[in-house]
Amino acid sequence: MKKFLKWAAIVVGLLAVMGFIGFLWFIPPFSLVPPAEFSKPLIAAAPSTSDITDDAERMLAERGKYILIVHDCSGCHTPLGDQGPKYDEYLAGGGKGVFKGYGTFTSRNLTPDKETGLARRTDEQVNRVLRSGLLPEGRIAYHRDMPWAVYSNWTEEDRHAVLVYLRHLKPIRHNIPPDVEGTAGADPVALETLFGSDNAIH
16 A cells, blocks of 8 residues: 555656646747846836937936836836826825835935926935935935935936936926825834825826
């Protein structure tokens, strides 16, 4: 009986291994999909720089656009709707993050709107955030919400290119609620939660 059970276990094990190999054989490998395919939605969403008449400025803006796409700034700074990112409100802010013990944060409006966006900020104020995480209100951005340490490794030319591109976006009025520090978040058990969006475009 023991011998039979031993052989039965071996056969079941071999069948399981062969079944798994067969499964892997029939699913399409990721290598069949060019890497650029995964970035297509982000590339398509980013507004064009073709309306910039100055050649040198357009090249700078194109570089800034590339940097923003590669770092997926839209992932946090573009509002979310029921069907996903609202790309017609590209980089208008509103993505929310709740981090236990740190607070509730809402991504800022990066469009050049005069009242709610980057038009209120000088180039140096924006660069300070990218270099050191120092927000205009005088506190350091929480690194899990705004990963400024990554952007601190950009060159000054890269930061300038990003700013040139952002200054050329369509202004979108979008009031962003102030950050609330020290809250535990919606789920007291969760270490951190990313959710939803403040979709109220005004």
